Amino acid sequence: MPKTVSIKEICGNKITTRDDGLIINEILKNYWNHHDEIVIDFNNIPIASVSFLDQAIGVLALERELAEVRAKLHYKNISSFDLRLLEDILTSRAMQRCNKTQGGKRVSGAKSARKVFNKKQISRRPKKKISEIRLQLGRATRKKKTSSR
Amino acid sequence: MNRMKEFVFPKLMTVGWSRRIIRECTAAIRSRDKEILFDLSRVEWIAPFGLTVLSAAIYTCLDNGQTCKGRLPAHGKCREYLRRIGFDKLFLKGGKQALNKPTSVELKNIDGLDLSYIQDLLQLAEYNFKLDDDDLHQLRMQLIELMTNAQDHANSKMGCFVCAQYYPTVRTLRLSFVDVGRGIPTVLRTLPKYRRTRLDSTLLFEATQPGVTTRKKRAGGMGLTFIRNYLRRYDGTLSIISENGKVSIQPKKTRIYDEGVRFPGTAIDIVMKTGRVNGNA
Numbered sequence: 344m345p346k347t348v349s350i351k352e353i354c355g356n357k358i359t360t361r362d363d364g365l366i367i368n369e370i371l372k373n374y375w376n377h378h379d380e381i382v383i384d385f386n387n388i389p390i391a392s393v394s395f396l397d398q399a400i401g402v403l404a405l406e407r408e409l410a411e412v413r414a415k416l417h418y419k420n421i422s423s424f425d426l427r428l429l430e431d432i433l434t435s436r437a438m439q440r441c442n443k444t445q446g447g448k449r450v451s452g453a454k455s456a457r458k459v460f461n462k463k464q465i466s467r468r469p470k471k472k473i474s475e476i477r478l479q480l481g482r483a484t485r486k487k488k489t490s491s492r
Numbered sequence: 493m494n495r496m497k498e499f500v501f502p503k504l505m506t507v508g509w510s511r512r513i514i515r516e517c518t519a520a521i522r523s524r525d526k527e528i529l530f531d532l533s534r535v536e537w538i539a540p541f542g543l544t545v546l547s548a549a550i551y552t553c554l555d556n557g558q559t560c561k562g563r564l565p566a567h568g569k570c571r572e573y574l575r576r577i578g579f580d581k582l583f584l585k586g587g588k589q590a591l592n593k594p595t596s597v598e599l600k601n602i603d604g605l606d607l608s609y610i611q612d613l614l615q616l617a618e619y620n621f622k623l624d625d626d627d628l629h630q631l632r633m634q635l636i637e638l639m640t641n642a643q644d645h646a647n648s649k650m651g652c653f654v655c656a657q658y659y660p661t662v663r664t665l666r667l668s669f670v671d672v673g674r675g676i677p678t679v680l681r682t683l684p685k686y687r688r689t690r691l692d693s694t695l696l697f698e699a700t701q702p703g704v705t706t707r708k709k710r711a712g713g714m715g716l717t718f719i720r721n722y723l724r725r726y727d728g729t730l731s732i733i734s735e736n737g738k739v740s741i742q743p744k745k746t747r748i749y750d751e752g753v754r755f756p757g758t759a760i761d762i763v764m765k766t767g768r769v770n771g772n773a
Contacts, residue, residue, distance in 0.1 A: 359605060359636050361712070391633040393718045394640055402711045424629035431721070432714065439703045 364398030505542025540668035603651035648673030692737030
């Protein structure tokens with residue numbers, strides 16, 4: 344049976360800071376292993392706070408697989424903006440986790456990070472030797488020269 | 493004999509003129525003269541960035557026990573606007589206290605996270621600017637994040653100054669946040685990873701990257717990243733000025749440069765296009 348966590352009952356009006364989000368996060372962590380589904384009821388309260396949503400839910404995607412988080416958590420009475428914001432937060436955290444797990448190497452640029460996140464693996468290009476690069480450069484310059492003639 | 497020192501401000505008080513404005517403001521803060529004159533007579537256009545930086549400078553001078561006087565703009569509309577939002581009260585006797593009284597939501601000094609101010613500003617935006625729900629949510633998100641940042645990281649004694657302006661013809665909302673606490677580069681240099689980074693502008697850019705935070709043993713570093721991403725999506729611009737660095741993140745390009753003058757704190761300027769969603773959204 345799914346367990347329901349009501350934001351209004353637990354936090355009341357305190358739904359903005361990271362400290363407020365930490366309360367929800369701890370509750371979710373307690374329920375995590377005991378329930379297959381957890382329903383978070385936002386009670387139609389507009390949250391719009393990255394800090395709160397990240398600390399309450401986003402951090403979970405940093406510690407666990409995104410698929411697991413998505414399968415377990417369900418949202419009720421949430422505004423469309425908050426849902427979009429939450430999805431963005433979860434994706435960012437999952438990308439961060441993915442980068443961390445790849446030997447702590449930072450993947451620069453959002454595009455490449457997204458690629459890694461989608462493929463779930465890094466295809467590392469073997470480093471080219473200097474002699475190879477020189478050879479290639481030589482070929483390129485030769486081609487240019489021939490084309491100019 | 494105490495001589496009154498004059499600080500002359502340019503015609504345009506916008507983020508584009510940040511270097512000149514900050515130079516004058518920091519000189520005023522550093523000066524040891526008992527009386528300071530802020531000469532705004534040439535000013536014709538004053539954007540939220542100029543207003544907040546100037547207010548923070550006057551506030552700091554008043555806090556240092558200096559007397560601040562002002563020469564209001566000769567330009568009629570500009571002078572009228574400053575009077576309407578209660579800016580001229582800074583120059584009255586006990587200016588600091590005068591500004592704390594409720595004058596207008598357009599320029600306010602707030603201490604920490606002020607949800608009532610956010611609500612006031614959102615109401616003003618909803619009724620006067622006719623913003624849609626998405627814009628209102630976005631505005632709320634940005635206000636919350638920036639206020640939390642000023643409270644958590646800046647450690648600013650005076651809190652922060654917030655100013656908002658709306659330009660209906662171009663459907664643009666300008667929002668500016670200024671505090672005179674610890675700047676972003678100083679805070680980031682407390683981390684071992686950035687201890688040796690020399691350029692302030694590099695650190696400012698790093699601060700907008702996901703996961704970069706100074707919170708110990710806790711996750712963070714999402715606020716500025718999300719503001720940046722959402723602004724990009726809505727064709728907006730985010731400018732951050734802190735200490736010697738300046739970063740301007742526009743939809744298609746990012747400009748990073750060192751200002752040459754040191755601003756003792758952080759100024760954040762946001763330009764948000766309202767009621768229009770980009771194709772990427």
